[in-house]
Amino acid sequence: xxxxxxxxxxxxxxxVEQLRCRRRExxxxxxKARREQQLVSKRLLRDEALEEAEEGCVAMxxxxxxxxxxxxxxxxxxxxxxxxxxxxxxxxxxxxPETQQTFIRLEGSIRTLVGLLTSNQALLQLEAAxxxxxxxxxxxxxxxxxxxxxxxxxxxxxxxxxxxxxELCLYTLGNLIVESExxxxxxxxxxxxxxxAACIQSPHLTVLEALGYALSQLLQAKEAPEKIIPxxxxxxxxxxxxxxxxxxxxxxxGVAVEFAWCLHYIICxxxxxALLITQGALSTLGLLLLDLAGAVQRTEDxxxxxxxCPVLRCLSNLLTEAAAEAVGxxxxxxxxxxxxxxxxxxxxxxxxxxxxxxxGLWLLNNLTANSPSFCTSLLSLDLIEPLLHLLSVxxxxxxxxxxxxxxxxxxxxxxxxxxxxSSLLDTLAFSDTEVVGQSLELLQLLFLYQPGAAQxxxxxxxxxxxxxxEEVAQLxxxxxxxxxxxxxx
Amino acid sequence: MQxxxxxxxxxxxxxxxxxxxxxxxxxAAGTTPFSFAPRLVRFPREHDFFEDGDxxxxxxxxxxxxxxxxxxxxxxxxxARVPEFTCQVAGCCQVFDALEDYEHHYHALHRNxxxxxKRAFPSGHLLDTHILEWHDSLFQILAERQxxxxxxVEGCTEKFRTSRDRxxxxxxxxxxxxxxxxxxxxxxxxxxxxxxxxxxxAEALGDDxxxxxGDAMEVCSEHVExxxxxxxxxxxxxxxxxxxx
Numbered sequence: 001x002x003x004x005x006x007x008x009x010x011x012x013x014x015x016v017e018q019l020r021c022r023r024r025e026x027x028x029x030x031x032k033a034r035r036e037q038q039l040v041s042k043r044l045l046r047d048e049a050l051e052e053a054e055e056g057c058v059a060m061x062x063x064x065x066x067x068x069x070x071x072x073x074x075x076x077x078x079x080x081x082x083x084x085x086x087x088x089x090x091x092x093x094x095x096x097p098e099t100q101q102t103f104i105r106l107e108g109s110i111r112t113l114v115g116l117l118t119s120n121q122a123l124l125q126l127e128a129a130x131x132x133x134x135x136x137x138x139x140x141x142x143x144x145x146x147x148x149x150x151x152x153x154x155x156x157x158x159x160x161x162x163x164x165x166x167e168l169c170l171y172t173l174g175n176l177i178v179e180s181e182x183x184x185x186x187x188x189x190x191x192x193x194x195x196x197a198a199c200i201q202s203p204h205l206t207v208l209e210a211l212g213y214a215l216s217q218l219l220q221a222k223e224a225p226e227k228i229i230p231x232x233x234x235x236x237x238x239x240x241x242x243x244x245x246x247x248x249x250x251x252x253x254g255v256a257v258e259f260a261w262c263l264h265y266i267i268c269x270x271x272x273x274a275l276l277i278t279q280g281a282l283s284t285l286g287l288l289l290l291d292l293a294g295a296v297q298r299t300e301d302x303x304x305x306x307x308x309c310p311v312l313r314c315l316s317n318l319l320t321e322a323a324a325e326a327v328g329x330x331x332x333x334x335x336x337x338x339x340x341x342x343x344x345x346x347x348x349x350x351x352x353x354x355x356x357x358x359x360g361l362w363l364l365n366n367l368t369a370n371s372p373s374f375c376t377s378l379l380s381l382d383l384i385e386p387l388l389h390l391l392s393v394x395x396x397x398x399x400x401x402x403x404x405x406x407x408x409x410x411x412x413x414x415x416x417x418x419x420x421x422s423s424l425l426d427t428l429a430f431s432d433t434e435v436v437g438q439s440l441e442l443l444q445l446l447f448l449y450q451p452g453a454a455q456x457x458x459x460x461x462x463x464x465x466x467x468x469x470e471e472v473a474q475l476x477x478x479x480x481x482x483x484x485x486x487x488x489x
Numbered sequence: 490m491q492x493x494x495x496x497x498x499x500x501x502x503x504x505x506x507x508x509x510x511x512x513x514x515x516x517a518a519g520t521t522p523f524s525f526a527p528r529l530v531r532f533p534r535e536h537d538f539f540e541d542g543d544x545x546x547x548x549x550x551x552x553x554x555x556x557x558x559x560x561x562x563x564x565x566x567x568x569a570r571v572p573e574f575t576c577q578v579a580g581c582c583q584v585f586d587a588l589e590d591y592e593h594h595y596h597a598l599h600r601n602x603x604x605x606x607k608r609a610f611p612s613g614h615l616l617d618t619h620i621l622e623w624h625d626s627l628f629q630i631l632a633e634r635q636x637x638x639x640x641x642v643e644g645c646t647e648k649f650r651t652s653r654d655r656x657x658x659x660x661x662x663x664x665x666x667x668x669x670x671x672x673x674x675x676x677x678x679x680x681x682x683x684x685x686x687x688x689x690x691a692e693a694l695g696d697d698x699x700x701x702x703g704d705a706m707e708v709c710s711e712h713v714e715x716x717x718x719x720x721x722x723x724x725x726x727x728x729x730x731x732x733x734x
Contacts, residue, residue, distance in 0.1 A: 159612035162596035194644030408513035477522035
């Protein structure tokens with residue numbers, strides 16, 4: 001799994017505050033990019049130990065003459081080590097944008113590189129692939145698109161056997177894919193989907209993670225719902241993806257993260273979710289949720305929230321499908337452990353990544369909306385009080401409480417007494433009309449189904465709490481109705 | 490947020506749930522001025538609701554330079570240097586001092602090798618196609634009467650009468666480069682002949698001493714040995730090959 005590079009390997013060139021500042025800047029840039037629908041991120045695979053070995057050698061900017069020299073040496077050198085060395089030097093130079101620009105403008109350079117990529121010298125192949133990889137990571141479209149002549153070869157190599165090489169090809173392809181629609185318009189007819197479908201059967205975890213990355217980039221494309229997802233759904237990829245998400249000793253976090261995101265992009269595009277449900281997606285994801293909740297308790301493992309997010313999203317969206325009703329009989333969908341797991345995850349998110357809490361609550365809403373079973377679980381597992389704790393995070397808490405209360409007296413009885421009343425009085429003190437509105441809806445249900453609720457409300461100065469909102473347009477009718485009910489029953 | 494202590498135990502326990510409480514709705518519930526009704530909520534791709542999670546995802550994608558050891562099956566460092574050894578495959582005299590390098594070499598050059606003509610291919614699929622088209626006499630007979638040349642792209646079921654037609658299909662339909670080829674000349678005994686290697690690379694560079702049409706996308710590269718008497722195109726091809734060497 002990818003994770004932040006350990007500080008010990010490279011001297012920290014800047015302080016912790018600077019790092020935080022940079023991260024904030026990057027976050028802001030990503031948000032802006034997302035709003036403009038330009039969310040593009042690439043991965044750069046550089047061998048940690050190679051970096052270490054080359055420590056102290058700053059990547060140079062090479063000019064035309066030097067690049068030509070390297071290429072000539074790589075092609076025609078007599079000594080193997082010499083040829084390899086030339087490509088290594090070139091590769092390091094290509095870490096610099098200036099060298100990249102010079103390289104692509106040099107006539108025949110890409111052709112030569114492709115020739116080396118397909119040559120009979122395995123180590124030259126590898127180095128040539130690394131050069132291409134550097135180019136693929138560029139922010140300059142021209143540099144990236146210069147790699148296009150290599151794509152048919154990269155795809156062919158996906159059916160090979162050298163896992164290192166395949167991994168490199170996949171990350172390169174992933175970077176190319178995300179660059180532009182023009183690139184994808186070439187890759188699709190060249191057969192990238194069948195190539196990935198063949199490659200996903202690899203037993204190598206590093207290959208699988210790279211494949212997941214490349215596929216997630218493909219599925220995130222703007223035109224994916226129309227042009228890409230249908231063929232992905234028509235291939236064997238979904239079955240393999242679900243297999244790789246099965247919890248158990250073989251589950252690898254890095255791999256699972258990538259494929260969970262792939263599933264999310266497919267599901268939220270709403271192309272054919274019924275198909276995924278017939279392939280057992282709900283079942284697999286439900287079990288994965290349970291597994292995640294277990295993992296979260298066991299380890300301080302960094303990165304579980306990266307998996308939790310897409311899993312929550314996939315489940316929530318799938319539950320809205322009509323087909324989900326049909327499989328509702330499946331144990332996973334009535335299993336109260338699902339609710340237990342969700343709350344354990346909510347607690348985890350509260351500490352680790354509070355911004356994801358709304359997503360967890362979204363799932364809770366979709367679980368409870370039409371399910372007496374899950375509403376009962378919420379009550380029997382004593383989860384109302386923890387739920388109230390999240391009131392300040394999102395209104396969905398109130399919606400969930402309404403989901404429970406609207407099921408009738410047997411449910412409201414279990415909501416009462418307890419901390420619910422004082423929480424409601426608190427929310428009535430908010431000025432947010434959305435929040436107050438939801439509180440009023442909940443009060444109506446409680447007054448209707450729970451004898452004594454109105455009385456208790458009055459005794460706790462509920463009327464005063466309501467009075468604040470008597471003049472608010474969206475609220476007044478409901479406020480008056482409640483006042484009437486409270487006073488006159 | 491305090492969770493009930495029994496919750497963790499429940500998670501670890503058996504699947505199942507308590508009998509759901511009876512549902513009993515009053516028609517007055519959720520009526521004007523109230524409006525609550527339980528609703529399944531779905532969010533489409535581009536919805537703002539996903540912003541936070543998406544940003545976290547991309548920070549993760551961008552956040553790294555290299556892969557940390559963690560769970561993958563082998564650590565990410567070049568394998569320890571070992572005393573030099575030679576590839577044991579007959580006819581190959583490549584020398585290595587690192588196991589990972591050898592692994593790639595083996596997979597690239599010795600894994601998918603045609604037992605008839607010793608050529609190496611990047612994948613089992615191409616090897617199978619090669620054997621069929623070049624070493625299967627039945628293929629030649631059938632090819633006279635029906636479309637036998639299979640498209641090289643996995644998943645495409647198109648077949649063609651000639652390899653030239655296939656090439657055209659690959660270029661037009663699958664956007665393959667017109668000079669698509671893999672260059673892995675047969676390893677002769679002893680060190681590789683520099684001249685031959687040069688020739689091969691010269692072609693990759695578009696050296697136009699030898700016309701590339703008809704050579705590209707043949708599922709073979711250097712055809713070193715004389716072939717038996719095939720008709721038409723293949724003979725022309727093998728003549729060209731011979732003159733190159």
